[in-house]
Amino acid sequence: MKLIIPTVVLTLASSFAGATPTPLANSPVVPAPLNGEYPNLPDPLTPLLSNNTYDYVVVGAGTAGMTLAYRLAQDPNVKVAVLEAGIDYTSNLVNQALVEIPGADTIGCGASETDFLNNMIDWGYVTAPQTGAGNRQVRYARGKCLGGSSARVGAFNMMGASTYPSPFFPPPLPLLPSSHLCNFMLYQRPTKGSMQKWVDLTGDPQWNFDARFQDFKKSVKFTPPKSNLRQDSPSAQYSAASFDPASTGPLQVSFPNFAQPFSKFVQLGLNEVGIATTQDFNGGSVNGVQYCPLTVNPQGGGRSTSRSFFAAGQQLPNLKVFNEALAKRIIIDAPSNGGKPIAKGVRFTQFSLQTLDVYATKEVIVSAGAFGSPQLLMVSGIGPKDQLERFNIKTIVEAPGVGQNMLDHVFAAPSYPVNVDTPTRLVNDPVYLAAQTANFTINQLGPLTSNTADLLAFERWSDSDLSRIGAGILTTYPKDWPTVEYFSAAGYIGDFSNLAAENMRVGADGTQFGSILLALVSPRSKGTVTLASADTKDLPIIDPRWLTDPVDQKVAIEGFKRTRKVFASRAMQPVLTGPEFYPGSKVQSDADILKWYQNNLLTVWHAACTVRMGKKEDGAVLDSNLRVYGVDSLRVVDASSFPDLPPGHPQSVIYMLAERAADLIKAAHT
Ligand SMILES: Cc1cc2nc3c(=O)[nH]c(=O)nc-3n(C[C@H](O)[C@H](O)[C@H](O)COP(=O)(O)OP(=O)(O)OC[C@H]3O[C@@H](n4cnc5c(N)ncnc54)[C@H](O)[C@@H]3O)c2cc1C
Ligand SMILES: *[C@@H]1O[C@H](CO)[C@@H](O)[C@H](O)[C@H]1NC(C)=O
Numbered sequence: 127m128k129l130i131i132p133t134v135v136l137t138l139a140s141s142f143a144g145a146t147p148t149p150l151a152n153s154p155v156v157p158a159p160l161n162g163e164y165p166n167l168p169d170p171l172t173p174l175l176s177n178n179t180y181d182y183v184v185v186g187a188g189t190a191g192m193t194l195a196y197r198l199a200q201d202p203n204v205k206v207a208v209l210e211a212g213i214d215y216t217s218n219l220v221n222q223a224l225v226e227i228p229g230a231d232t233i234g235c236g237a238s239e240t241d242f243l244n245n246m247i248d249w250g251y252v253t254a255p256q257t258g259a260g261n262r263q264v265r266y267a268r269g270k271c272l273g274g275s276s277a278r279v280g281a282f283n284m285m286g287a288s289t290y291p292s293p294f295f296p297p298p299l300p301l302l303p304s305s306h307l308c309n310f311m312l313y314q315r316p317t318k319g320s321m322q323k324w325v326d327l328t329g330d331p332q333w334n335f336d337a338r339f340q341d342f343k344k345s346v347k348f349t350p351p352k353s354n355l356r357q358d359s360p361s362a363q364y365s366a367a368s369f370d371p372a373s374t375g376p377l378q379v380s381f382p383n384f385a386q387p388f389s390k391f392v393q394l395g396l397n398e399v400g401i402a403t404t405q406d407f408n409g410g411s412v413n414g415v416q417y418c419p420l421t422v423n424p425q426g427g428g429r430s431t432s433r434s435f436f437a438a439g440q441q442l443p444n445l446k447v448f449n450e451a452l453a454k455r456i457i458i459d460a461p462s463n464g465g466k467p468i469a470k471g472v473r474f475t476q477f478s479l480q481t482l483d484v485y486a487t488k489e490v491i492v493s494a495g496a497f498g499s500p501q502l503l504m505v506s507g508i509g510p511k512d513q514l515e516r517f518n519i520k521t522i523v524e525a526p527g528v529g530q531n532m533l534d535h536v537f538a539a540p541s542y543p544v545n546v547d548t549p550t551r552l553v554n555d556p557v558y559l560a561a562q563t564a565n566f567t568i569n570q571l572g573p574l575t576s577n578t579a580d581l582l583a584f585e586r587w588s589d590s591d592l593s594r595i596g597a598g599i600l601t602t603y604p605k606d607w608p609t610v611e612y613f614s615a616a617g618y619i620g621d622f623s624n625l626a627a628e629n630m631r632v633g634a635d636g637t638q639f640g641s642i643l644l645a646l647v648s649p650r651s652k653g654t655v656t657l658a659s660a661d662t663k664d665l666p667i668i669d670p671r672w673l674t675d676p677v678d679q680k681v682a683i684e685g686f687k688r689t690r691k692v693f694a695s696r697a698m699q700p701v702l703t704g705p706e707f708y709p710g711s712k713v714q715s716d717a718d719i720l721k722w723y724q725n726n727l728l729t730v731w732h733a734a735c736t737v738r739m740g741k742k743e744d745g746a747v748l749d750s751n752l753r754v755y756g757v758d759s760l761r762v763v764d765a766s767s768f769p770d771l772p773p774g775h776p777q778s779v780i781y782m783l784a785e786r787a788a789d790l791i792k793a794a795h796t
């Protein structure tokens with residue numbers, strides 16, 4: 127019963143939208159079950175039955191790995207294998223449909239372990255107890271599927287287990303909470319100053335924003351907003367110069383055909399407290415407020431992920447993607463005469479059954495993400511000596527930086543009752559939800575086309591304000607580097623434990639909510655990724671240490687007060703129907719605000735820098751061309767390779783990094 131209802135609904139819904147095949151850039155026409163980007167494929171794709179040799183072996187078909195592998199395989203003379211621990215989410219129609227509805231992205235991403243409803247396509251990480259976050263152990267969503275965290279989506283399982291009082295809620299209500307939470311699809315680039323920081327840390331001018339602008343643009347096919355359908359005023363802006371009209375993508379970047387009615391008021395409120403509207407977030411500066419472009423496909427309105435590179439390369443005979451293939455270690459030849467070790471291939475298990483080796487004649491590229499990449503290096507003998515010795519792993523290269531220096535962003539939000547429709551209504555009004563599911567599926571209209579947090583603002587505080595609050599160190603950051611980010615978030619956030627369940631609880635009487643999320647985008651706190659065992663089948667230990675640095679604490683307190691100022695603005699009064707609902711007026715002193723923020727924060731899922739590029743003498747693990755110091759034929763390309771975490775949302779940086787890595791690798795082998 128539980129499974130049948132939504133399956134039927136989705137099957138019906140998808141049959142409306144899937145009638146015409148849509149041509150895909152760089153690939154033949156493929157049938158389009160839902161929106162044109164996602165052909166249905168058998169899973170597993172290509173079982174590997176014996177040990178094989180390729181030119182390149184890429185570990186991880188995630189955001190970076192799939193992009194890089196496709197670019198390498200565009201050269202018909204090389205053979206590329208990709209090992210992905212997870213499944214292909216299109217292997218199942220329900221999963222596929224759930225991935226693609228942007229409006230369901232807030233579900234299944236909560237901080238609580240009970241909101242872990244995605245075990246088929248999520249790693250299931252839970253952090254070590256966080257002293258900077260009320261001693262909580264916080265679930266950390268990470269995609270385990272083709273597309274990686276760019277496709278972090280819902281699998282259909284455990285419906286109602288902790289979310290719903292009854293599994294027999296009217297359809298398609300049960301479908302949402304059990305499924306989603308996804309990547310929020312925000313596509314925005316870092317600032318010129320923050321990329322200059324990469325240049326300073328690596329000593330390589332090739333990493334500056336202007337030098338890499340072409341790589342930022344290369345992956346992306348941009349489609350301007352349809353203002354008439356969005357009915358937004360002021361309407362979304364963008365800068366055409368930030369995109370390449372000749373690009374074929376395959377990653378789609380556009381705007382949903384819906385602007386959250388709440389966001390208009392937030393924009394005006396932010397303007398009133400001094401944050402001006404800016405034209406775009408993709409040309410090297412971000413300070414200001416604007417609707418953010420999303421990685422959604424304007425044809426069909428569904429999500430676009432790095433799986434689009436898989437779809438584009440699907441017909442290439444020289445690109446093989448192996449699902450359910452968990453890398454166990456990198457095979458490294460370490461000459462006994464003390465010569466330089468060289469990566470030869472990867473040992474992995476497929477379907478948790480057979481152990482196989484796959485060999486790379488040119489290079490092994492690790493793209494297993496900010497947690498998976500340091501883990502794989504360490505179990506392969508590359509890492510801090512104490513970590514390796516603790517688990518009896520033979521040291522091949524002592525690299526103290528592996529798993530260190532983790533940077534991340536966190537956020538939390540006060541919520542107010544409002545008089546416009548928000549997702550609070552979607553989870554409380556089944557008839558409305560059913561109508562809007564149809565509206566999305568058939569017309570690509572309505573709130574389910576939206577990612578919910580559609581309007582962003584970045585703000586750099588003045589040097590005098592930073593010094594006044596005790597965050598003077600942040601005055602040394604490049605001047606275009608914002609201190610904080612605000613998200614207009616239609617709906618109730620609470621303590622992030624389970625957005626769907628909490629919106630059902632607080633909105634049961636018909637009240638709607640709006641929130642402004644405050645994120646720290648110049649964090650000082652640094653965390654670690656360490657081993658729990660010498661086997662990649664055991665998850666590594668993640669200790670982000672959020673909000674442990676006093677500077678971050680000061681910024682959180684000040685930023686929270688500023689979100690209250692925005693809510694107090696004249697411009698926001700018409701949408702508010704009452705005083706602050708959560709945390710409410712009892713939270714006033716700095717100490718109370720800090721405690722509240724720490725007890726309620728969640729990661730923005732931007733973990734990075736755990737295998738960072740930089741100078742060897744500074745403890746970096748990778749040289750400025752992403753090669754592991756001390757080992758030949760081995761690179762790491764993903765969020766872990768960032769020298770520093772730029773402000774804002776990292777997916778644009780990861781696509782850029784993968785494009786550049788592909789060019790570097792090709793150049794090294796011609
Ligand atoms: C819920 C959520 C919302 C987000 N929202 C946004 C947003 O709105 N905008 C934005 O810019 N960014 C967003 N992000 C962040 C962004 O998605 C990530 O920073 C990015 O996807 C990381 O890319 P990656 O290539 O480093 O790793 P991933 O994309 O995570 O890829 C790593 C891949 O390696 C695989 N893997 C790991 N270990 C092994 C192994 N041992 N063997 C084989 N395979 C392995 C994994 O299964 C995975 O497929 C969000 C992230 C999450 C989780
Ligand atoms: C693959 O190679 C490994 C290591 O050389 C070997 O133990 C295993 O038997 C091989 N498997 C197959 C199927 O050839």
Ligand SMILES: *[C@@H]1O[C@H](CO)[C@@H](O)[C@H](O)[C@H]1NC(C)=O
Nearest residue numbers: 383384561562565571572573
């Ligand atoms: C679909 O959504 C649009 C807003 O994007 C709205 O104007 C329209 O009334 C909705 N249609 C239905 C049937 O709810």
